[in-house]
Amino acid sequence: MTKTYKRLLSSVTCIFILILCLISTAFADAEHDAEEALRHAVNEISYTLKNASLQNVNEDSAVIADLEKMILNIFSMEEFSMRTVGRKWHSFTPTQKAKFKDAFIELLKVTYFKHVREYDGQNLAILGSRSNKGGTKVEVRTSVNYKNEDVPVNYRMLDENGKWMVYDVLVEGVSLVKNYRIQFKELLRKGTPEELIAKLQEKAQRVRQQQATVDTK
Template sequence: MNCIALPRRIALALCLALLLGLAALPVLAAGASPARQALETATNRILACIKNPDYVNPATRAPLRQQIEDEVLHIFDFREFSSRTVGARWRTFNPDQQKRFSDAFADLLISTYVGKIDGYNGEQVVYTGEVSSPAGDRTEVRSVITMKDGKKVPVAYRMLPKEGGWRVYDVLIENISLVKNYRTQFQDILNSGSPDQLIARVRAKAQEVRQ
């Protein structure tokens, strides 16, 4: 299923965005929003795993890699991600299909981007601001990643309050929405297939990436 993919440069920036986020920022500034606080806490924990001496040893890396995946699952709302990527057709999925798709989509993203974490090479991340909705129920945390070649890539995290905290429901790389990118691909599949067929293809792609 080659269609479920992102351009290579965007994929690299997204890998850094998902896994490193604001970890390279200085100490949390006074007055930072709860959304940014939640994001920075999660990404600092991820960075601590990467810097752990045991991470470079394949024999001791597995528990640390699992901690990284757990942090990603905690800070990202993959059910919200899933419903937004499927779009209006999400209502045609029954509850079991919604759960299976959410699980498969989370597995695909984690397999794709956590698998690239070893490619981190000192890229720098700088926080540039945040914008909240008038109702305060949505916040966009903005940052810029400076790649090794000097190119600056703007990255924005769209977050919402959930279960007493703040969770990411979309990531924008150079103003390209991860949700919209996948929505286009998933809609193409659903135009000629069923929800179960989409779930099967996402699962197969995730398994292919893991192998």
């Protein structure tokens, strides 16, 4: 091996190592930034819940409106909607996409916000995260203590215009996006985007009526 070849090899090796270091740093920054974005959102939501009177809270309560804004500030409903619909999303018109997102948000709101009253100071612990090869997506691992059990909840996040946003949630390994996509795939196989939107609206209304019946008992 000639001296020239050795010097060239050393230079290439140094550059390669430098690139690896830079990539590693980028991944670390992405993971840190995603964790911080999630931590800030969780702290904000927890503070609101702890300082609210949840006994008589309902869908029209001011605290629900505040929580909705906070959640939509950390959740990318564009990405969430696109992934739940799957390939058919590209066949939706801009109007249909907007109507679907509104209907989907309404369904999620009435489905999950009814559990707000169950909040009892549960804490979310961030356990770490991992990024994809490009550092554009991060999965943040967390644990929530619920009824004396630590439940694993992972948040999949992406960089959306310089802001880390959640696009999927995995509870004990079960993907929220995948769960809805299975349901929507069957509906779209037989129907149209407008029919899917109508079914979401109908389902949200049924859940709302069921909850109203429970509240009056």
